[in-house]
Amino acid sequence: MYEGAVQDLIDELGRLPGVGPKSAQRIAFHLLQADPADVERLAHALTEVKARVRFCEVCFNVSEAERCRICSDDRRDRTAICVVEEPKDVVAIERTREFRGRYHVLGGAISPIDGIGPQDLKVRELLTRLADGTVTEVIIATDPNLEGEATASYLSRMLRDVGVQRVTRLASGLPVGGDLEYADEVTLGRAFEGRRLLDA
């Protein structure tokens, strides 16, 4: 146990995800030894992120304005929406430069065991966005785990009921750069399901 401010800092750092007591202590002592200007910059970044960042009113991605950069970009395709669980998934898909449509962030996946149902996600808001009929394709890009799959099957049922023309799910399959023999049965099975014709 340390005195006053040092212990307070260790306790606060220890509350962060993935930071245990030892790591918290290490970070605290790193900050103590750091240049005061660096520490000031870190403290400023922490307060600024809470003060300025909010959720986009349209897609619920993180944003500094009422609408995020993607929703306010008129060059993005209005007819396609990609549904993801978290804002970090938007960044992952943007890095591919394959998708030019817009996004909708659900804020998680349906997880009955954790008490998270469809009403706790931004599903109603998604249906509202689809009401005017502009969107012709919804791409469901929830995580490729069972909660993500179940959320996708729930969404696809809802979207068909409201008359969306095309509901698609991101393909699952073999990772690039791996050996086939190491693939698990579920992944390999899905790779077979989603196989495609090779051009002659």
Next chain:
Amino acid sequence: MPLYRDEAIVLRTHKLGEADRIVTVLSRRLGKLRMVGKGVRRTKSRFGARLEPGMHIDVQCYEGRNLDTVTQVETLDSWGETISRDYRSWTSAVAVLETCDRLTEEREPALQQYLLLSGALRAMAERDHDAGLVLDAYLLRAMAIGGYAPSFHDCAKCGAPGPHRAFHVAAGGVVCPVCRPPGSAAPAPETLRLLAALLAGDWAPADASDDRHRHEGSGLTAAFLQWHLERGIRSLRMVER
């Protein structure tokens, strides 16, 4: 026993750190176990897909001080993956898995619970019966194995031969007019016959039952389960019937 291997069913998972998961399984020989799957959330993980809820696996672990570490996994049946494609069945399967987690203790062998769980998940994956019926049959039989078998014919208090009309959760099932506590429910006789069939595994009358009686039976089963477990099963509220 630093290294061990057993057949198991994944009950639930929790995220741990950057890319790991704590996986709770019910194993055939050793009962409920908690283990760490290292790096299983990475897309290149060799066994991440096998350590998902509802998967029937052959797992090898290294025994640790607090949690064991998964070293190898093979899929025996991908029930979880099959069930997750149908949202309605999946909500029932999650309720089955959560109940099993509550009814079993860590490192206490529970072969009967294991066999019952594997039967329920297989039935849901193969769509042998309606998922809601499989869930109720599982809940009733899991409680019976746990020592809380409800009575749907003879009086649960005095044993007077039935059939009786009144049902009381705290009394343990149907009660005769003499033993009937205040506040007892009066379900339809068909509902009580359906619940008795589910408890006995008599599927022909259960499959032929009406939605109205299934709905009433589900309510009684859920109330009975939650009263005896003294805690709510969160996923039961989200089951799509």
